Amino acid sequence: MIKVSILYPYHDNVRFDIDYYRDKHMTLAAKYFGSALKGWSIDKGMSGGEPGSMPGFVASGHFLFDSVEAFQKVFEPVAHELIADIPNYTDSTPQILISEVVTSV
DSSP, X not given: OEEEEEEEEOOTTOOBOHHHIIIIIIHHHHHHHGGGOOEEEEEEOOOOSSTTOOOSEEEEEEEEEXXXXXXXXXXXXXXXXXXXXXXXXXXSOOEEEEEEOOOOO
């Protein structure tokens, strides 16, 4: 199993509409990904490691797939539309991490 994480770096005065991200963007992506998608979640940054510090990321979205190939097959046809939607909820430039899920509880 692999996880595709979209990480949105924090910066001063960052704009991130978590409601839009949850209710429109991520649910649209999940619809497009269909049965290839094994699960998804959203994290909202609260703070960094030091008490009272700003988080490194304002938010992140995560998608689970059986393989990188399964992700690429469903993402490539809709990539342009999903990427074009980013300015509707944030001015942060996302970073992508594709990782192997080693342990899950």
